[in-house]
Amino acid sequence: MTDLPRLTGAEVRLQGVGKRYGQVQAVKPLDLVIEGGTLVTLLGPSGCGKTTLLRMIAGLEQATEGRLFIGGRDVTLLPAGERNVSMVFQSYALFPHMSVLDNVAYGLISSGMRKRDAHARAEVALETVGLKGFGARLPSEMSGGQQQRVAVARALVLEPQVLLFDEPLSNLDARLRRSMREEIRALQQRLGVTVVYVTHDQAEALAVSDKIVVMRNAEIAQAGTPAELYTQPQSVFVATFMGEANHVRGRVLGTAGGRADVMLGEMRMALPDRGIAPGEADIVIRPEAVRLRREGGTGLSATVSRATYMGSHTEYHLTSAVGELFAVSPDRLQRARPGETVSVDLDPEGVIVVRP
C-alpha cells in the first residue's frame, strides 16, 4: 500500500495565549506545550473554550493576548493559510460542488501545485485513508464515515506539521465512532504528525490520547496522561469528568511517610499523600472501588436504595452516613435487594483525596 511520507510533527507552544470577545473571556491566558509527534486532546464540556483554543492554533481566530509558536516559529499574527497546519472540521466541511478528488487536491492547488501533480498526490492520500477509487464521487454520494476519511485525507495531503481535529466523530454513530477513533490514532502513529484533538467525550479522549488537557470555564483544569488524569485527578471536576465518581466529604487527620490518614465517616483509611493539608477534604470514590458485603462486614454501613442488573455487572445506589454512593459490582447472581442493609468496604486504589 502506498502511503503518504512520514511527517515531522512540530511542537506547538502557547505562551499566555488568551481570547476575549468584548467583555467575554473565551479563553483565559494559558501556557501549554504540545510535544511534536504526539496526540493531545482538549477535553471539556461545551462552552469551556476548547474549540476556541483549537481555532486560535489554526489561525481562524486571532489570539487577543499571548504568543503562539509552531515548530519554534512565532505564528501569532500569521493567517491560517501560512501556518502549516491543517484542520478537520466537525461538519467535515467538504466542498459539496467538487468531487472527492478535487476536494483533496484543493489545498495543493491553492499552494500553487500543478493540477496533474496535485491529483496524483491526492490519489495517494485517498489510498492512505482507504478510499482508493472513490475520487470521482461527490461528497454527498458517500457515507458519513467515508466523508470523514475524505476530510482527513484532504488535511493530510498538505503534509502539515500539525493536524487539528474539531470534534471529528460527533456526527457518526457509536459503533463507527469506535473504529474511526482507532483509525485516526493508528494513522497519527504511522505518520508521526502532531495532532490536537478536541472532544467532549472522555472515553474518546482516553482511547486516543498521549496527553489530555481538561478544560473548564475558559482555563485548563488539569493536563496529563490518561492514566494520571484517571487515577490522580486534582479536582472533583476532573475526577467526575474522567469517568464516574462519587463525591463525598471527609477529613485528613495527618500525613506521615508518604501516607495520609483519612477519616471517612466512621472509617479510617491510609491513602497516598497528595500534599493535602490536614482538615476538611473532598474525597472522590470510583464506583468500582465500592465493595458490598451482605453479611458480616466491618466497613461503612449502608442501605441499598436501588439495584440495577446490567448484564455484565450490577449497579447499586446506596445511602450511607457519608452520603449517596454509586457502586458497580461484578456480582451477578447474589444481588443485594433494595432496602437491604449492607457493609461497604473501599478499595484504596479508587479513593482519591482532592483539594477542597
Place this chain on the structure above:
Amino acid sequence: MFLGSSLFFWLLAALGAAILPWHMQQDGVTVAGLVALGQEDPEASSALWQAMAFGRFWFWPVVAAIALALPGALPAGSAARRAVFLLWGGGLGLLAIVLQGMAIGVQGWSWPWLAALFGELDDRQFGIGLGGSLAFLGCLVMVTDGLAMRGLFKGDRFVSGAVGLLVASIALFTAWPVLTMLGQMFTPRGDLGIGASLVERVADSKIWGLACVGSNVNCGVFWNTLLLATCTATAATCLGLCFALIVTRTQFPARRAMRLLTVLPIITPPFVIGLGLILIFGRSGVVNQIVAATTGVELGRWIYGFNGVLLAQVFSFTPTAFLVLIGVVEGISPAMEEASQTLRASRMRTFRAVTLPLMVPGLANAWLVVFVESLADFGNPIVLGGSYGVLSTEIFFAVVGAQQDFGRAAVLAGIMLVVGLCAFLLQRAVVGRRSYVSVTGKGDVGLPTPLPPPVRVVAFAVAIPWAILTIVVYTMALAGAFVRVWGRDWTPTLSHFQRAFAIEWAADGRMLFSGGAWHSLFTTIQLAAIAAPITASIGLLAAWVLTRQRFAGRTALEFSLMLTFAVPGTVIGVAYILTYNIPPLEITGTAMILIACFVFRNLPVGVRSGVAAMSQLDKSLDEAAITLRASTFRALRTVVLPLLKPAIVTALVYSFVRAMTTVSAVIFLVSAEYEMATVFIINRVINGDYGLAIAYCAVLIVLMMAAIGLINLAVGSRRLGRRAAPAALPAGGRA
C-alpha cells in the same frame, strides 16, 4: 500578485492625479486626451498639471498626500511603519479630494467665507472625471490596506477593502444625496427667513389638513397617503393569507397555477393594472358602457381617486403579501398542530388557538411590507389618482410642476422618509423577535392539519373571485393593445405595436428601427443589463462581509445598507437630481446616474438573497478553504460563489427586472438621450394614448420573462449530487 498589492493602488492614485484628466470631459475622453500632462486646456489637464501650469493651488494637497503615501505602498519595511504612511497619505488624499471638490463649484467658491478668506476666485471647476475617480479609489484602498496592516479585519486586506468600498459607496450614493435633499428644507423662500419658510412648508394645510372629515373636500396628502397605505396593507394581507392557506393547506387542483401569481408583481410594469382598471371601469370602460347601455345610468369617474388607487394597489401588492405569507404558513411546524389535536382540540380550535397566533408576526411583517410598498408606490396614483394626491405624486408635481419648489419637495420627501423609516424599524422589531416560525434544523415530521371547514369556505370565497378578477384585469389590459380605440372603435388592430416597434429597411439595406419606442427600449435594456451584474456583485459581496466577518461597526453597516431599502424611490429621485446636478459629482443627464440609481435602489435585494443563501452555507466551508492555504479571494471564488448560484440568479434577475420596471426614481433622472421605457409609457398614458402604452407593457412583460429564463440558463444550477437547490425569489418592493 502585483494586481492586489498596495503599490498597485498607489500607482492608480498617482495615475489619476498626475496623468489622467481630472475633470469630466464634455465630449468624452479620447485616447490622446488620456495623457493630460502638458495640455493647453486646463479643464482637460490632470490635477498635477493644473496645479503646476494653471496655478490651481487647491490640487497641491491632493498631490502631496499621494506622495506621502508612497513609503507605505512600497513592499519594504515593517508593517507598522507602512501602515502609518498609508493611513495618513490615503486619508489626507481622500480629505483633500473631497474638500477641493466641495469647495469650488461652477461659480467659483461654494461658500462665502472661502471667498472672504482667499479672495474672489476668478475660476470654476466642473465635476470629477476619470482622474479624480481613480485617485479617490486609490486613496480609499490605501486607507483600508493601512487598517488591515494595523491588524483590523484580522489583517485581511481583501475584507478591509471590501468594507471600505461598501462604506464609501453608501456614503456617496445614498447618505450624501438624502442629506443634501433634507438640507433643501432650509432654503429660504421669498423674503421669509430660513426658520419661517421651514415652518411655513412643514405646517402646510395641504399636508396635514383634516377638512375631509365631515365635508366633501380632500384631506392633506399625509392623511391621504396614510389612509391609502393602511387600507391597502390590510386588504392585501387578508387576501394574501387566503391565497397562502389555499395553496399550502388544501388539495385545490389549481394550487400550482395560483403560485404563479407571485411572479406577477415582479414582471409587471407599474401601470398595467392601472390601465386595466381604466379599460374596465373608466369612463369608456367595459363596465361603464354595459351599465349605460342596459340601465342608462352613467357611472362616471368613480375609478379616479381613492377607490381606483386602492383597488389598483390591492391588485398590485396582494401577490407580494401572498409570497411572504406562503413562507409563514409553511414555516409552522405541523407537530404543534398535531400536538394540539391530540390534546382534544377541534380543528377550529387548533386553527384559532395555535395556527393563527403562530402566524401573527408573519402577518404583521406582510402588512408592513405592503404598507411600505403602497407608501412608495408612484405608478398607480399617477395613473388613477386624479385629484387625490399622495406624497409620492405631490413630490413629483412639486418638482416638475410650474412652481419648481424643491423646498416643498424636500419637506414632503422628509415626511415620507420618516413614515417609511418608522414602518421599516417596526418591521425589523417584528421580524427580529424571530417570529415563532420554527427553524430547528431538525426535519419536521407530520402533516399539516387540513383547514377547518368555515375557514376553508371563507378562504375560497375570497380568493377565487379575486384570482379571476386579477386574470380579467390583466387580460383586459393586454387586450387593449389590440383594438383601435378602446370603448369607441373595437376594430382589432396591430397598429399600436406598429407605431411603437416598426422596423423598416432603408434604401441601402440597413435596418431602421423607426418605431417610437425602440430608443427607450434599447436604453432600458442596456442600462438594466449594465446595472444587474454590478448590483449582484456588490450585494453578494456585502452579504458575504456581513455574514462571515466580525468587525467593529458591522451592525451599523448592515443597518445602513438595509436603510436604503426604506428610502422611497421618489425621495431618491429628488435627492439624486439635487445632488448630482452640480460638481463635484456632476452626472445628471448621463447614463451613470441611472445606473447608480438602479444599483443602490436594488442593492438590498441582492444583500438579502445573499444573506439568506450565505446563512445556509456552513461557515466551516470557507474556513476549510482558508486552512487549505487558499487566499480569502480564492476561497470566495472557488467555494462560496459556486455554492451561491441560486442567490446569484435571484440577485441578477431581480435587479435586471426591477431596473426595467422602476419608475418612481427614474422619472426625475431621465434625459432625452437616456429615456427609460417606463417613463416613455407614462408620458403616453398622460397623453391618453393607452393603446401604445399597453402594447409597450406587453412587450416588456414578454421580454422580462425571456430575461428571467435566459439568466437562469446562463448561470446554471449547482452540482451537488442528489440534492436539489431551487432558487427562491424573495419578496421585495417596487416603487
